[in-house]
Amino acid sequence: xxxxxxxxxxxxxxxxxxxxxxxxxxxxxxxxxxxxxxxxxxxxxxxxxxxxxxxxxxxxxxxxxxxxxxxxxxxxxxxxxxxxxxxxxxxxxxxxxxxxxxxxxxxxxxxxxxxxxxxxxxxxxxxxxxxxxxxxxxxxxxxxxxxxxxxxxxxxxxxxxxxxxxxxxxxxxxxxxxxxxxxxxxxxxxxxxxxxxxxxxxxxxxxxxxxxxxxxxxxxxxxxxxxxxxxxxxxxxxxxxxxxxxxxxxxxxxxxxxxxxxx
Ligand SMILES: [Zn+2]
Numbered sequence: 613x614x615x616x617x618x619x620x621x622x623x624x625x626x627x628x629x630x631x632x633x634x635x636x637x638x639x640x641x642x643x644x645x646x647x648x649x650x651x652x653x654x655x656x657x658x659x660x661x662x663x664x665x666x667x668x669x670x671x672x673x674x675x676x677x678x679x680x681x682x683x684x685x686x687x688x689x690x691x692x693x694x695x696x697x698x699x700x701x702x703x704x705x706x707x708x709x710x711x712x713x714x715x716x717x718x719x720x721x722x723x724x725x726x727x728x729x730x731x732x733x734x735x736x737x738x739x740x741x742x743x744x745x746x747x748x749x750x751x752x753x754x755x756x757x758x759x760x761x762x763x764x765x766x767x768x769x770x771x772x773x774x775x776x777x778x779x780x781x782x783x784x785x786x787x788x789x790x791x792x793x794x795x796x797x798x799x800x801x802x803x804x805x806x807x808x809x810x811x812x813x814x815x816x817x818x819x820x821x822x823x824x825x826x827x828x829x830x831x832x833x834x835x836x837x838x839x840x841x842x843x844x845x846x847x848x849x850x851x852x853x854x855x856x857x858x859x860x861x862x863x864x865x866x867x868x869x870x871x872x873x874x875x
Pocket of ligand 1: 848851
């Protein structure tokens with residue numbers, strides 16, 4: 613499932629191939645993937661327009677043209693494909709942007725979670741994305757602390773909530789809590805200032821490292837993600853990992869490094 617660093621990689625991919633180029637035509641083989649417009653309206657709105665440098669907010673890609681914007685959410689299985697790399701269209705290519713010169717940038721999404729939206733102005737873009745918190749890679753320390761101090765509930769659920777902060781998903785939150793030695797069910801209102809600051813610092817460190825690796829998961833060193841699929845052992849203490857359900861999601865933790873708040 614795409615996390616913030618993956619979508620940042622898609623943003624760069626989109627910028628590399630489509631920024632500065634104009635839209636010759638938009639083909640939408642499956643009308644249901646465009647959530648707030650008809651394929652015809654999307655084509656009419658984007659045709660002849662030139663893409664600018666795209667933005668990202670959390671897990672959303674916001675591709676402005678010199679007119680309206682195309683918004684993409686990648687759901688579970690979303691991806692971007694460039695025709696020079698993969699010439700043949702695929703049956704899971706849901707939105708096909710035919711650009712000047714004949715190249716195509718394609719939004720592929722097998723399971724069709726997420727989708728595409730059309731926005732004519734920033735207000736429409738905000739409406740399409742829903743009430744999102746600040747981007748997890750861009751949020752300033754002070755805002756992070758202010759927002760966290762207003763929240764109650766289990767750490768995993770709060771950090772996964774896109775209204776608190778946009779961009780953190782299941783893998784990133786497990787990594788963050790393991791790195792900071794906080795149990796996923798620990799209530800955020802019980803965190804002291806040192807723990808809150810460590811959360812912020814570590815979140816930024818993880819995201820920067822992950823983004824710098826172009827979305828590839830770090831496999832070496834002390835990362836939970838490196839051993840998660842194998843189910844352990846803990847890269848820090850060598851003990852067995854535990855799998856629980858928190859915030860409705862499969863959650864990995866080290867019971868030694870992340871003590872249970874209510875044993
Ligand atoms: Zn451990």
